[in-house]
Amino acid sequence: MVMPKLIDKSARERLIGEAAWRVVVRDGITSLSVRNVALEAGIAAGSLRYVFPTQEVLRVYVLDLVRQRVLDRIVAIEPSVSPRETVENYFSQLLPLDAERRVEMEVFLSVGVLALTDPVLQPAYDRAHQDLRAGCFKFLELLTVDSKYGGLDPAVETARTHAVIDGLALHLIRQPKNEDTNWAARELSRHLDCLAMEGR
Amino acid sequence: MVMPKLIDKSARERLIGEAAWRVVVRDGITSLSVRNVALEAGIAAGSLRYVFPTQEVLRVYVLDLVRQRVLDRIVAIEPSVSPRETVENYFSQLLPLDAERRVEMEVFLSVGVLALTDPVLQPAYDRAHQDLRAGCFKFLELLTVDSKYGGLDPAVETARTHAVIDGLALHLIRQPKNEDTNWAARELSRHLDCLAMEGR
DNA sequence: ATGATTCTGACACGACCGTGTGATAACTTC
DNA sequence: GAAGTTATCACACGGTCGTGTCAGAATCAT
Structure with a gap:
């Protein structure tokens, strides 16, 4: 041989x-x-x-690479002292707040649009989508260990929080590069504040 | 002549x-x-x-047509008895809850992605984006006439509400056509409920 | 009818596309 | 070294792209 x-x-x-x-x-x-x-x-x-x-294989890989990168970055985060702070860090990693994350988001959105009409790309997009949703749920669950979030039901709030994250992400990549992104971080923080109040 | x-x-x-x-x-x-x-x-x-x-002109028109259609639909709504109900109707028109609105959203997202790298398309996209944001603000403002929303500051809540709308829209067009969309309407309704509580 | 003007459409050009094919280079084992 | 396997690449094919050009059809005031 x-x-x-x-x-x-x-x-x-x-x-x-x-x-x-x-x-x-x-x-x-x-x-x-x-x-x-x-x-x-x-x-x-x-x-x-x-x-x-084939081109399709490349596209699928490009999409999966985004998912992998985001995942890698999140598992690399070490928990802070307070659950609230930890969770906010986690969610922050899902927002295109800096150039690196912006690139990921732009690619995800661009290639994701192709998935609307290309069945071959659907599974790759859905994987990322489901991961994101599952992540939102897990983060909210982690939040409930904080006494302030006693009234929070993660299952109930997952969809809306997921929407807030993706909505903010969408709006972030619509603004010029190098423009301030702190407003989005503040919105995220405020959303987490609101979730605390909501539980009566 | x-x-x-x-x-x-x-x-x-x-x-x-x-x-x-x-x-x-x-x-x-x-x-x-x-x-x-x-x-x-x-x-x-x-x-x-x-x-x-030229192709660019066509693309710009396609994008502007979406904006025009959404606008037309919204001004055609006649107010309900309660501000809350009216506003919920308004916001509903921004979500791709049925086939017609889904088409608009898919086109908006698809062509909008081109605007990320095509300066010619930027203005058309920004127009729609700003209209949407302005709409969110106006709807929230309308909400404050309701006594339940006394503590609501529209300026503060516009960005997050806009994110919720676009996030839900994004998630809606990711699910198969003809699949149930009521969950998103419920999330919208719930979000409006949350806004009432938030004002202390 | 006729002629000015708007509108329609066919064709060609050069560029880029995905992809099939096969020749050549690079490398590991013998 | 020599042989065999993997990796790299150039080339060509048919197709589609945006767009320039220009001949001719359709229309309306005269």
Whole structure:
């Protein structure tokens, strides 16, 4: 038996995936082509297709990469002293408050729009969507250990809180880059305050 | 002086604009091409370009048509007896609760994504965005005439309420067509309830 | 009818698209 | 080294894209 050349395939995928992100953010979703991504990644289009045989596969990976990144960032957070503070940190990671997170959100939204009419992309989008919703629920649950949130039912508040997060995210990426994003962080904080009052 | 053939230009624009909507909803934003729209509208591509000289102009119109439609629908609502009920009706018109409004929202989101990287589309998107925000403010203001909402400051609650609306809208168009949408109406109603409590 | 003017549509150009094919390079084991 | 496997890449094909050009149809005051 003879062993051939071997590359780190997943590293290659990430490299290409991030190149795809840059293309989407810089030139828009309609420029997300095999050729443009290969150019951005500095490889030949044929090589790209060795890793991603078809455009669809690339798109799915691009979407999944967003989900993976967000997930990684969240599990890296260590809890603060108060549940409230911890949960606010968690939720903050879901908002495009800085350039890095903004890129993720723009890609997620752009490629996500393709999922509206492309059945192949649906599962990848739904995974991210469900993860987000599950995260909202878990965060709210964590909040209930705080005595101030005794009247809070996480199951009841998940949908609305999820909507607040995605709504704020949507509005954040609609404002010019480098513009102040603190208002959104304040809205998030205020929303969490409101959840405390709500439980009678 | 001699007068030539004259068509109702704005009617033609609407006809083509709606054809463009159908293309976007059915085949996705990447299929929004001069040729496809002309085919869907049943005219030659050259004729379409007589009304919309360039693709950009068509895109802008498509976006503006959404804004116009939503606006028209809202001004057509006649107030209910209670401010609360009226406002809830108003907000409901901003959510894609039925097929018609879903189409609008899908188009708005799809073409809106293009505005992220296309400066020509930015103004049209911003117009709709600002209208929506202004609407939220006005609706909340209307709510304050109700004694239950004495503690409500519309200026404070506009951003979050706007986020709730857009977040719910985003989630609604992510679920399969013909699936139940009542949950979102309930969330909206609940949000308005929460606003009443919040004012101490 | 006729002619000015608006409108329609067919065609062509160059560019980019996804993807199939096959030749070549790179690398590990023998 | 030599052989065999994997990885890289250039090229070509058919298709679609936006748009420029221009001939001709439709319309209305004269």
